[in-house]
Structure formats: structure tokens, C-alpha cells
Amino acid sequence: MNNVKVILVNAFIENGSGGNPAGVVLDADKLSDQEKLAIAQAVGYSETAFVSQALSSQASSSQTLPQEREADFEVSFFTPTEEVDFCGHATLATFSTLYHRGLLTEGQYTQKTKAGLLGVMIEPDGHVVMQQNLPEYIKVIDYEDISPLIGIDAALLASTGLPIEVLSTGLPDIIVPLPYGYLNHIQVNHDLLSDFSQQHQVTGMHVFELCEENSEFTAKCRNFAPLVGIPEESATGSANGALACYLTKHLYAGHSRTFTFEQGRAMGSPSRITASVESDMSGVTQVSVGGFAQAFGTRLLP
Structure with a gap:
């Protein structure tokens, strides 16, 4: 684990203030679960989100085409004590960060989580709407x-x-x-x-x-x-x-x-x-x- 940047984000803000702080780590593909937990403990917020690429498979040769991506990103969520399957406010923090950093534009995306494949919509004003599982x-x-x-x-x-x-x-x-x-x-x-x-x-x-x-x-x-x-x-x-x-x-x-x-x-x-x-x-x-x-x-x- 070398110089990991954690973006600090308030999610579900009200009139530009309040909200719930979350950590967001981009390019987390090479981090182990133990490292993610250590980062979440160091950040100290209720959840920290870790964003990785979500390729279903990779080409083994120039003649073999990769399968389509099942999701745009894989996102995992860690509290200071353990990994959890899903976190709403950390999802909001993640996709708002990707949008405001110009990594995503408005539109529909899919995140792969331990709770399943879930849709996320980014609206033109930066409002993020997250699909959840049926109750x-x-x-x-x-x-x-x-x-x-x-x-x-x-x-x-x-x-x-x-x-x-x-x-x-x-x-x-x-x-x-x-x-x-x-x-x-x-x-x-x-x-x-x-x-x-x-x-x-x-x-x-x-x-x-x-x-x-x-x-x-x-x-x-x-x-x-x-x-x-x-x-x-x-x-x-x-x-x-x-x-x-x-x-x-x-x-x-x-x-x-x-x-x-x-x-x-x-x-x-x-x-x-x-x-x-x-x-x-x-x-x-x-x-x-x-x-x-x-x-x-x-x-x-x-």
C-alpha cells in the first residue's frame, strides 16, 4: 500500500451543507481486502468505498475477444470493522466524485457490488439516483x-x-x-x-x-x-x-x-x-x- 489518495465526500447534503462523510478510493484494483480495511480504519468514517474495474474476463490472445463488461465499475464498501455488501451514501459519494472529476458524464451506469448489479443514474445537475434491490x-x-x-x-x-x-x-x-x-x-x-x-x-x-x-x-x-x-x-x-x-x-x-x-x-x-x-x-x-x-x-x- 503506497500513497493511497482518499477523497473525502459529504453525501446527501442539504443546501450545500450537512450530509454524511465517506471516503472514496479510485483505482483500487491492486488493494487487498486487508489493505482496504486498514484504509477504512485510518479514515474513520462509517464507510469508505473502493472503486475497481469490472471486467468479466480478459482476452487471452489477440484472436480472443473479451466478454462484454457486466458493470462499469466494481465497488466495495468497508466500515472501520468489516466489509459490508452495500452502502448507499458511499455509492452516492463515489459516483458524484467520478462525475465532478470528469470521469463520467450524465447518464446511466451499473455498479457491481456484493449486493448484486445495481444501476446508478447521474442527472445533468449532478444529482445521483441509485437503484436498490427489491425489498x-x-x-x-x-x-x-x-x-x-x-x-x-x-x-x-x-x-x-x-x-x-x-x-x-x-x-x-x-x-x-x-x-x-x-x-x-x-x-x-x-x-x-x-x-x-x-x-x-x-x-x-x-x-x-x-x-x-x-x-x-x-x-x-x-x-x-x-x-x-x-x-x-x-x-x-x-x-x-x-x-x-x-x-x-x-x-x-x-x-x-x-x-x-x-x-x-x-x-x-x-x-x-x-x-x-x-x-x-x-x-x-x-x-x-x-x-x-x-x-x-x-x-x-x-
């Missing part, structure tokens, strides 16, 4: 099981009339609805949540409260994933994609809709995430998450 509704969890993890009485959780459910559109998260006005009053027990996440094989917990009808936001959210080294995250693309599917299932079944979520205010870094769900009476047919990002510096690691 997997994994299981419902009792209010009594979640109450001690966040310090909110089980009866209050039940008063929303909405279930606590594990969903995945790339990474499994526990989606937890709160009554209006309680989002800033939760007290997360990180040790209990880490153990619970490991037991239920989830990345973490995405807690939300619905906003009033005249708000510019559909819901305000907080995300916690201590099991993978993230005490709290200021913008989470994958979890908000799952939240959009959750709301579609329980409140807007059969309708296509675009949601706007705020996250990170409790951390002093308010972020804006849009999530679009196409749906019919058979269920969700397409999920995408979008936002803006901007670079704010670089680090050179020896």
Missing part, C-alpha cells in the same frame, strides 16, 4: 423486544399502529416507527443493540417519526449500527430505501410515490435523502434512492 420483508419484531434498546415504553411504540419490521433493499435493518415528537428522546443502549443485531442478523436499526402533512419531509430518521462500528449515522441510503418500501407496504399499498427523508439533525449534520418506489397491487416493482454530494478534501495515506 425483502424479513420478519416482524415485538415492541417489547425493542423497548429496552431505545428507552421508549413498548405501549408508546405500539401506539403508532405500525409494526416494527426487518427489511432489506441491500442491507437488513430494523425499521422502528415512533410517535411524533419522540425521535430526539430515544436513549440507545449500544451494547444491547449490538448483541440484538448479531442475534437477528441485521446491520442495525432505523428509527423514524412521520412528519406533519405540511412538512417538506415525509419522515425524520435516525440510524444506529454499532455492530459494524457505527454508533449513529447522519445519512443512510440503504435504510431509507427500506423505509420507503415499509411506508409503501403499510400506508400507500399499490401506489408509486417519492418520499423525502431528513436524517442527521441530532448529530448536527442534517441530510436530505429522496427515495422513489414504484408499486402496484402485486407489490414494489422498483426502488431508488437519490441525493447530492460534494467533496471537501483529500487524505494521502502512506
Whole structure:
């Protein structure tokens, strides 16, 4: 590992500020997984993305043509503790960086991730929209099981009339609805949540409260994933994609809709995430998450 440049990017910014910082390493083909993990630990953000070429095969001779590329890039994602299959805000940071550095133009691209082949659209203004996997509704969890993890009485959780459910559109998260006005009053027990996440094989917990009808936001959210080294995250693309599917299932079944979520205010870094769900009476047919990002510096690691 020799003089690796890490581009520092805030993803899902709101009016040019806030967002969630991610590291982006271009030309990462020669880095081993151990080196990537070491870089992610040195950077210290919730995720760092590593961009490599994604050739399905190479020509063995001048008479042998290579197969078509199955994706434009292969992207891997590392937290300070481990590799994860997918990361929304680091994907946004990656493709925004490629666009603003002139390596990509507006248009449709495909990234190869451990969560599968996923489409990414770069719009003319630099807005990046990421395809996510169709939702997997994994299981419902009792209010009594979640109450001690966040310090909110089980009866209050039940008063929303909405279930606590594990969903995945790339990474499994526990989606937890709160009554209006309680989002800033939760007290997360990180040790209990880490153990619970490991037991239920989830990345973490995405807690939300619905906003009033005249708000510019559909819901305000907080995300916690201590099991993978993230005490709290200021913008989470994958979890908000799952939240959009959750709301579609329980409140807007059969309708296509675009949601706007705020996250990170409790951390002093308010972020804006849009999530679009196409749906019919058979269920969700397409999920995408979008936002803006901007670079704010670089680090050179020896």
C-alpha cells in the first residue's frame, strides 16, 4: 500500500451543507481486502468505498475477444470493522466524485457490488439516483423486544399502529416507527443493540417519526449500527430505501410515490435523502434512492 489518495465526500447534503462523510478510493484494483480495511480504519468514517474495474474476463490472445463488461465499475464498501455488501451514501459519494472529476458524464451506469448489479443514474445537475434491490420483508419484531434498546415504553411504540419490521433493499435493518415528537428522546443502549443485531442478523436499526402533512419531509430518521462500528449515522441510503418500501407496504399499498427523508439533525449534520418506489397491487416493482454530494478534501495515506 503506497500513497493511497482518499477523497473525502459529504453525501446527501442539504443546501450545500450537512450530509454524511465517506471516503472514496479510485483505482483500487491492486488493494487487498486487508489493505482496504486498514484504509477504512485510518479514515474513520462509517464507510469508505473502493472503486475497481469490472471486467468479466480478459482476452487471452489477440484472436480472443473479451466478454462484454457486466458493470462499469466494481465497488466495495468497508466500515472501520468489516466489509459490508452495500452502502448507499458511499455509492452516492463515489459516483458524484467520478462525475465532478470528469470521469463520467450524465447518464446511466451499473455498479457491481456484493449486493448484486445495481444501476446508478447521474442527472445533468449532478444529482445521483441509485437503484436498490427489491425489498425483502424479513420478519416482524415485538415492541417489547425493542423497548429496552431505545428507552421508549413498548405501549408508546405500539401506539403508532405500525409494526416494527426487518427489511432489506441491500442491507437488513430494523425499521422502528415512533410517535411524533419522540425521535430526539430515544436513549440507545449500544451494547444491547449490538448483541440484538448479531442475534437477528441485521446491520442495525432505523428509527423514524412521520412528519406533519405540511412538512417538506415525509419522515425524520435516525440510524444506529454499532455492530459494524457505527454508533449513529447522519445519512443512510440503504435504510431509507427500506423505509420507503415499509411506508409503501403499510400506508400507500399499490401506489408509486417519492418520499423525502431528513436524517442527521441530532448529530448536527442534517441530510436530505429522496427515495422513489414504484408499486402496484402485486407489490414494489422498483426502488431508488437519490441525493447530492460534494467533496471537501483529500487524505494521502502512506
